[in-house]
Amino acid sequence: MNKLDELEAESIFILREAYCKLGKLGMLWSIGKDSTVLLWLAQKAFFGHVPFPFIHVDTLRKIPAMIEYRDRVAKELGIKLIVHTNWDAVKMGASPALGRLECCRLLKTEGLKQVVKKYGFDGLIVGVRRDEEGSRSKERVFSERNAEDSWDYTNQPPELWNQFKTDFPKGHHIRVHPLLSWTELDIWQYIRRENIPIIDLYFSKNGKRYRSLGCECCTGKIDSDADTLDKIIAELKTTNVGERAGRAQDNEDSYALQKLRREGYM
C-alpha cells in the first residue's frame, strides 16, 4: 500500500467507526477541498449509500461561486443537505466590523452550535487536518465537546490503537476527524488520483488562486499560476507559505483559532 492507500483506509475505518458507535451523525461540508474529499471517502466507506446528512453552515458571506457549486453538487449526488444560517446574528448585523473573531464566533461557531442542538447530533464529522494549524495539530480523532460545545483541550482523553472515545454523557457530542493525518499535499494528490470533481476557485485565474476557502470578506487569494492539479501539487511541494495565510481571522490574534475552537469552532 502506498501512503494515499493507507490514508484512505484509515479514514474509511474512522467513518465506519463513527457510524457504528455514535448515534445521530452528520458531516460538515464546507464546499472546500478537504470536506469534498471527505464526501468522496464517505461514498467509498458505505459503498455509495452514505447513511447520514451533510451540513453546511452558511454565513451568507461565502464566495458566491461556492453556493452555486454546493447546490449543484448536492443535487447531482442526491445527498441530503442541511443548510443552516444563524439568522439572529445576521439580523443583529454580524460582520467583520465587529472584529473578525467575533464575526466568526457569531456566524460560524454559534451557527454550528445551533445546528447540533436543532438536530440533536451525537457525532459531527469534520474535515480538519493536523497540519493546518497549531490547535488542530493537538486534536484527537474522536474529540468530545461538552453540553456547551466547548473543547477541554488541556484534558483530552488517551487515544491509542484506534480505540476512540465512544462513551460520553447525553448532550455532549463527538467531533470526528477522519482527515486528521492528511496533509494539504495528500489531499491534492488524492484528488488527482481519484479524479474528484472540485470547485474551480482553487485554480489560478489571472495569476491568483484561492488556497483555502472561506467567507469572501476574510479570505484572500495567493499569487499563483497553478491552473491544473499537477501545477497545484508542484507548487505545494516548494511553497514556504502557510495554507491559511490568506485567512484574515487567523491573524487577528496569536491564538485566534485556539480561542475559537475552544468555544466550538470546527
Add this chain to the structure above:
Amino acid sequence: MSELKIVFVGHVDHGKSTIIGRLLHDTKSLPQGVVDKVQRIADETGKNFEFAYLLDAFAEERQQGITIDMTQIKFSTRAREYLIIDAPGHKEFLKNMISGAANANAAFLVVDAQAGVQEQSRRHAYLLSLLGIKKIFVLVNKMDLVGYSEQRFRTVADDIKIFLASLSVTPEKIIPLSGIAGDNITRRSENFSWYTGGTLIETLDKISDVDEKISATLRLPIQDVYKFDERRIIAGRIESGSLKIGDKIKIFPEGRETFITELAYWQERDKKKSARAGESVGIIVADEFFNKRGEIITLSDDKPPKISNRLRASVFWMGKNFLSVGKSYKLKLATTEVEATVEKIIRTVDAATLVRQENARELKRNDVGEIIFKLKDKIAFDEFGRFQATGRFVLVDGYDVAGGGIVLSAQTAEFEGTIFRNGELSFRAELFDEFYYDVERREFTQVAETENKLYEVGDKIPTNGFSFNYPANFDIILLNAAGFVKIRGAKVDSIGQLEDYVFEKIPLMNGRGFGLKVNSAESFAEFLRRFKAIENVRELADFSNKYFFLNQFRELKFYFDYVI
C-alpha cells in the same frame, strides 16, 4: 512508500520539543507563517525565540513552557517521510504521552546531560517496552551545558543502558547533542571531536522500516455489517494477512466456516478480487450467519485466535480512580467490547522504580499491573506477542478510557484453576473457589485458585474449604461444557460427556459447587431440556433460582481479604 512514525519521549524539560523544533527549523520543514508567528509571540512577550514554540501550539503550553498534549507533525528528508510525535514529559500528562507513543515505529528517549536519568525517563522507557516498540534510541541532550564532556556523556549513557537492560531493551544508538545549539541535529559538530557516530538526521534515515503487518495469517475483525441493498456486507479493516474471492474463511469465536463470494466496492474502478493488510474492505460471504461486530475472520487453514472468557494481561493505568479487584470495566479489543471484571492483580509494578508488589488489591495511576480479567462473554483475541492488533485493548471506566493493556495469554495452564481431565476430555470447574462477603469492600467476592489443579480418574479431591463442605459421594454436572464428573469416596470415579451421563440417586452440584434441585431421572431430563431453552440472562436467572441451591454445600462467610 509510507511514512515512518517516530515519537520523542523523556522527562519534562529535557528538551524534546526543542530538539524537534530545531530539526524542523534546520531542515526548513516549516512554513514561513509558523516561524513568523512564533517570532511575533516571542516579541510580544519579550521572550527569546523558542524552538519548542513551533510545536507547543497552545497558549498554556508556551506560557508555562511545557508540552501538555502531543503534537504530530510531518517532516521529510531526501530519504523518506516522517511523522514526528512530540509527547509530553510531565507525569500529569502521561496519558497524552501514551497516546502519542502507542502507534510509533521507533522512539527517541531524550535525557538531559546535566540532570541525568530521571523518573519520567525510566517510566517512559518502561512504557515503550510494554507498548511493544522495539526500536529505542537515546538522545543525551543539552550537551552544551556540560561543556560537551565525553565523560559526562558516558555516565548518562551507562545509567540509561543499565535501566534499559533491566527491561530487556538494548538501545539502537545513543547520541550526544544539543537542541538549543543545533549540535548533532542536522550537522556534525566540532564540539564532539570524541563522537564518531551519526547525527540525529543521519540516524533517522538509517532506521529500517520493515512492514510488520506482512504476515500470511489473516486477521479481519468485523467492524460492522451493512444491509444497504439486498446484500449483507461485512465491513472491517484487515489487520494482518490477505484474502481473495473464493477463500474459505472461519468466523470466531464460534468458528463457523463459509467462503468469500464478493468484495464490495463503490465505483467500478475500485473493483477488486483480493485485499491485504491495512485495507478497509467489505466482504460478502456465501452463508448468511448472524455476524456481528467484534468477531474475527481468519482463513480456514490459519492458526485460529484464542477463544476465552478469561485473560491475563499487562495493564498500564491512567485513570483517576484506582483499578481494583472485583471492579468491572468495558474492555475494547480491536472491534470487540466486553465487560471485564478484575479477578486478580497478580502484581503491580511502579513504572519508574520497577518496585513490585505481589497480590495487590489496587493499581494506581501511572503504574503497571499484571492482571487476570474475567470476561462476561467469550471473545476471540490473540496474544500480543503474536498479533499486536488483536492482542491489545483499552479499558473504559465510566465514560473515560482509563487503561491500556496487552494480552499475555488466554487463561494459561498456570491460571486455569481446577481441571478434570480424562484423555481428550477436559472440564474446568470452580467448585474449589472460595466465595465470601468482603466486610471492607461490602460485596460478594469469588476468589479463584491461582494454581492449576488437575484431577484425573482415581485422584483424591479436597472436600472441605473455607466456604464449602462436600460429601464423599456426589456428581458434578457441567452444563456449559456438557460434561460430568462422578466423585466416589472423595475420589474421581469417572469423567465423561453429559450425553453419556446416567442419573443415580446421589447429591448433584454444578461446576461452582451449587446444589441441584433434581431428584429423579425424569426431573434431570426436564432440567436439561429447560437449560437448553434458555435464551437470555433473565431466563438464566429464573432457571438458576428454580434449580440451584446456593447454600447446600457452600456457606457464605464474612471475610476481608482472602488469598488462596
